[in-house]
Amino acid sequence: MTVPDGGVYGFLGPNGAGKSTIMRLIVGLLRPSAGTVSLFGENLAQRPRALLGQVGILIESHGLYEHLTGRENLLLACRLRGIDRRDIGRVLDAVAMHRAADRAVKTYSLGMKQRTALARALLGRPRLVVLDEPTNGLDPEGIMAMRDLIRELPARFGATVLLSSHLLGEVQEVADHIGLLRQGELVAEGPLRALSETEPLIAISTDRQAEARTALLALGLEEDRDSAEERLVFRMGRLTAAQINRSLVEGGFAVSALAQESRGLERLYRDKLGSQPSFEAHSVQENRP
Numbered sequence: 001m002t003v004p005d006g007g008v009y010g011f012l013g014p015n016g017a018g019k020s021t022i023m024r025l026i027v028g029l030l031r032p033s034a035g036t037v038s039l040f041g042e043n044l045a046q047r048p049r050a051l052l053g054q055v056g057i058l059i060e061s062h063g064l065y066e067h068l069t070g071r072e073n074l075l076l077a078c079r080l081r082g083i084d085r086r087d088i089g090r091v092l093d094a095v096a097m098h099r100a101a102d103r104a105v106k107t108y109s110l111g112m113k114q115r116t117a118l119a120r121a122l123l124g125r126p127r128l129v130v131l132d133e134p135t136n137g138l139d140p141e142g143i144m145a146m147r148d149l150i151r152e153l154p155a156r157f158g159a160t161v162l163l164s165s166h167l168l169g170e171v172q173e174v175a176d177h178i179g180l181l182r183q184g185e186l187v188a189e190g191p192l193r194a195l196s197e198t199e200p201l202i203a204i205s206t207d208r209q210a211e212a213r214t215a216l217l218a219l220g221l222e223e224d225r226d227s228a229e230e231r232l233v234f235r236m237g238r239l240t241a242a243q244i245n246r247s248l249v250e251g252g253f254a255v256s257a258l259a260q261e262s263r264g265l266e267r268l269y270r271d272k273l274g275s276q277p278s279f280e281a282h283s284v285q286e287n288r289p
Contacts, residue, residue: 001179001186003128003162006154010175010192011164014273018184019164020060023132026162027057040127053081056121056159059132062113066106070097070116073105074123083124091119094156095149111142118149122157129153131163135170143170150174168269178265180272187272196265202241204232205257206248215251219244225270236260 001022003009011019024030025037028048037044039051064073074088092098095115105113114134121129131150135143151174153159165171171178178195180188188195201224206212209229216234217223221244227233236244241260248255 001189003160004177005160006158007176008150008154008161008163008174010171010178011162011181012168012171012178012269013166013181015166017166017181017273019166019181020132021184022181023059023130023162023164027055027059027130028052029059053124054127056123056126056129058114058117058121058134059130062117064105064113064116064120067104069102069104070108070112070119071101073116074101074120077120077123081124087123087125091122094122095119096145109142111138111145114138114142114146115149118146122153122159125157126159129159129161131161133165134163135165135167147173168266172265180269182273188268192265195268200236201226201233201261201267202236202244203257203259203261204234204244204248204255205230206232207254207256212248212253215248215253216244219247226267231257233261 011022013019021030025032026039026044028037028044031045040054042051044051064070065076068076071088071092074091075085077083078085078088089098092101095118097112097115097119100108100112105116108116118131118134121131134150135146138146147170150161150163153161163171163175172192176192177190178188178192179186204212204216209232213223213227213232216232219239221234221237221239224233224235234244241258245255245258
């Protein structure tokens, strides 16, 4: 697994795929039983304190002290990590929490708590920000606010973002690079645009579909799972749409429809992970600001 510098890497997979476990390995909460974790080109096991000092972390719950104010939580984090307290104003402004910073955290909505926890992760200008399911439980307004914040992090703060989610729609909105995880194994990785456009498909309708299917298989094409009797769908492989069409016409078929389609990230998800992706989060009841 390789996270490029200066972007948002979306770590995607169904619940139970191992995303949170890998996140814990990356931030030193677990030790690998095999292999190594490298941060910024260095082995984490050799210089854990120095390397993790450059990482901002928001994993699972927000971990804030409910009886303290948002500002007091950040001040405590600064003291524990040796960060200049003047950085608090900067991160509160970044997550739009400066007006509520002096209220007790127990009065915050879940979205406000998540934004405050993100502010804490941004203290000290980290090079890498690790976010594990940061929109879990948020209402639509909270999801949009968190999404906007994540998008801004590389350009505004110079931070690389590693984001895990089981929601395909969320990853598509913010990531420029993705990795797909299945049962602890990375099954696909690369730029979002490139992975979304791989393995083009061709959809075909003719006057004799059963015979056309046989002819297309004879060309060495692989039938796609979305193929149906009235609309054949094949992976194009090395052939062009023109070559496939010409072969069918020369074989005596009347081709009534032929269209090339992009595979898309949703299809890649289904093919690699063998399940239907989730696109929307389920919100929970929360206090309103």
